Amino acid sequence: MYAPLDRLMGVAIGGVEVRLEERHETPMNLQLLRGRDLRPPSRHERIRPAAVTESSLPNSTTTPIEATARKKALRFPVNPETRAFYRRFYPDTTTAEWNDWRWQMRARIRTLAELERIFALSDSERKAVSGHTGSLPVGITPYYASLMDIEDADEPLRRTHIMVGDEYVRMPGEEDDPMGEDHDTVVPGLVHRYPDRVLFLTTGTCSTYCRYCTRSRLVGNPGGEYQFNVRNWDLALAYLEEHTEVRDVLLSGGDPLTIGDDKLDYLLGRLRAIKHIEFVRIGTKMPTVLPQRVTKDLVKVLKKHHPLWMSLHFTHPKELTAEVSESTARLADAGIPLGSQTVLLKGIEAGGFQQL
Numbered sequence: 001m002y003a004p005l006d007r008l009m010g011v012a013i014g015g016v017e018v019r020l021e022e023r024h025e026t027p028m029n030l031q032l033l034r035g036r037d038l039r040p041p042s043r044h045e046r047i048r049p050a051a052v053t054e055s056s057l058p059n060s061t062t063t064p065i066e067a068t069a070r071k072k073a074l075r076f077p078v079n080p081e082t083r084a085f086y087r088r089f090y091p092d093t094t095t096a097e098w099n100d101w102r103w104q105m106r107a108r109i110r111t112l113a114e115l116e117r118i119f120a121l122s123d124s125e126r127k128a129v130s131g132h133t134g135s136l137p138v139g140i141t142p143y144y145a146s147l148m149d150i151e152d153a154d155e156p157l158r159r160t161h162i163m164v165g166d167e168y169v170r171m172p173g174e175e176d177d178p179m180g181e182d183h184d185t186v187v188p189g190l191v192h193r194y195p196d197r198v199l200f201l202t203t204g205t206c207s208t209y210c211r212y213c214t215r216s217r218l219v220g221n222p223g224g225e226y227q228f229n230v231r232n233w234d235l236a237l238a239y240l241e242e243h244t245e246v247r248d249v250l251l252s253g254g255d256p257l258t259i260g261d262d263k264l265d266y267l268l269g270r271l272r273a274i275k276h277i278e279f280v281r282i283g284t285k286m287p288t289v290l291p292q293r294v295t296k297d298l299v300k301v302l303k304k305h306h307p308l309w310m311s312l313h314f315t316h317p318k319e320l321t322a323e324v325s326e327s328t329a330r331l332a333d334a335g336i337p338l339g340s341q342t343v344l345l346k347g348i349e350a351g352g353f354q355q356l
Contacts, residue, residue, distance in 0.1 A: 003028070005242070011166070014340055016029040018205055018235075020319075022320060030275055032084060034108065034234065040078065045309060049189075050194075052239075055198075055202045056066055059202055066269050067253075068333065073224060076099040076323065077142075077293060077325075078095060078098065078099070078322075078323070079321045079322045081146065081147075082143060082146040082147070082321070082323070084096050084140065085142075085146035086146065089117070089118055089142075090107075090142060090223055096113065096141075097132070098142075100292065100294075101290055101292040101293040101295065104141045104142060104143055104290055104292060105141070105209070105258070105290075107137070107142050108139050108140060108141055108142070108207070108208075109138065109140040109141075109142065110137060110138055110139055110140075111138070112126065112129045112130050112237075115138065115162065116146060117187070118150055119150050119151075119158070119162070120150060120151050120153075121124060121153070122153040122163045124153075124164040124166075125153060125162050125163065125164055125293055127165055128164050128165050128168070129162070129163055130162040131214070132163060133149070135293040136161065136209050136212050136220060137179075137209060138161070138163065139206065139207070139208055139209040140161050140162075140208050140209075141207050141208055141289055141290050143289070143290060143291070143292065143323070144157070144161070144207075144289040144290070147318050147321070148161070148335045149263060154347075155314065156315070156316045156318070156347075156348045157316055157318055158210055159211075159347070159348060160210055160212065160315060160325055160345065160348060161208060161209065161210065161211060162211075163211055167211060168209070181193075181199065185241050187235045187236050187238055188235060188236070189201040189202070189232050189233075190235075190240075191240060192246070194248045195245055196245055196246060196248060197246065197247065197249070197279075198240065198248070198249055198250070198253060199250050200204055200236060200249055200251050200252065200258060201252055201253050201254065202220075202251050202252070202253050202254065202256045202267065203253040203254035203256065203258055203259055203351055204253060204254045205253065205254045205255065205258045206254050206255045206258065206285070207255060207258055207285075207286055207289055207290040208285070208289045208290070209344045210285075210315075212343060212345060220238065220345075225259070230263070230266075233267060233270075234351065237245075237270050237274070238272055239269070240277065241274055246277065247276060247277060247278045247279060247281065248260035248277075248278065248279040248281070249271055249280050249281070250281045250282075250283060250311075251264050251267075251280070251281065251282045251283065252283040255282055255284050255285055255286055256282050256292050257282070257284045257285070257286035257287075257298075258286065260296055260322050261297055261301050264301060265301045266278065267306070267307075268280065268301070268302075268304070268305040268308075269305065271305075272305050279307075279309065280305070280307075280308055280309070281308070281309040281310065281311060282308065282309070282310045283305055283310075283311045283313075284310065284311070284312065284313070285312070285313040287310075287324065287327040287328055287331065288312060288313060288314055288315075288319050288324055288327075291321075291323040291326060291327035291328075292327075293322070293327070294326075294327035294331060295326075296330075299331070299334045302331075303334050303335065306335060308336050308337070309336065309337050310331060310336050310337070310339070311339045311340070311341055312328070312340045312341070313341055313342075313343075314340050314341075314342055315342060315343065316348065317346070322332070
């Protein structure tokens with residue numbers, strides 16, 4: 001039998017004293033969260049950090065050894081293959097820049113010239129990329145590109161992100177909207193198909209664009225059929241406030257974690273203020289394709305809005321890097337249950353997960 005946790009506090013087990021620490025900085029009290037004054041984020045409002053002085057820092061008497069250990073613990077890891085990649089193709093980039101998710105977003109590989117600088121493209125890849133227009137463009141973060149084979153066009157991760165000519169072959173029965181989501185869209189970006197749950201499309205932006213995307217008609221296409229903005233969020237939120245049968249909200253897109261922390265905080269706060277909404281889930285591939293997005297600031301935002309669930313998206317064992325271990329550990333340590341989905345793709349996963 002196991003002793004109650006409260007009885008283990010301060011007890012030495014195997015020479016190590018066991019102490020419990022509170023995991024969440026903010027209590028999971030929905031009534032308190034709903035009582036907050038929520039305002040849309042403003043581009044003109046910027047919170048200026050207070051000046052930091054030596055006396056204001058905690059543990060100002062920290063020894064050099066302790067300070068070095070703390071600095072190492074806070075550093076985001078870079079796996080050896082990725083480090084070799086960015087030193088070769090991004091030689092003027094510092095580790096701090098490489099680990100900045102905003103830099104990764106700005107530096108995404110999006111053109112034929114950028115692809116050719118890194119990859120030995122096949123004729124099919126080159127022709128497909130050069131002739132592509134409209135939604136679902138090429139978009140690959142430098143980090144995720146570092147996991148791909150730069151010579152082999154049949155490498156699994158590369159096949160899922162660099163288009164080839166077969167992508168433009170349309171077979172009988174194929175639809176622009178294969179999930180039939182447009183039919184059940186009640187306000188822009190809000191799909192209400194099942195009585196007690198909704199799909200909330202928050203953005204049309206992804207950090208990487210998967211060639212098998214079921215929403216290829218609307219992602220990565222500014223000025224296209226769909227518009228994603230705070231005004232449309234408010235229309236969706238007004239609908240949710242009126243429909244008390246809705247208990248479960250799945251945030252998707254695009255990828256919700258491409259949204260800045262302030263706007264994401266606003267959206268989650270508005271959802272948590274609706275009393276009949278019990279479950280808020282976030283569907284995201286960012287912790288996999290851009291793990292640097294899981295910053296301490298993001299974790300603080302997410303912890304304010306418990307309970308939250310997160311559905312991640314893995315495609316191949318090559319994605320299981322030290323960086324991904326760090327991003328998922330930060331989310332799990334924040335008290336967020338993590339699920340995963342894997343799209344079964346011919347010739348992509350075959351034998352891959354058997355290696356684990």
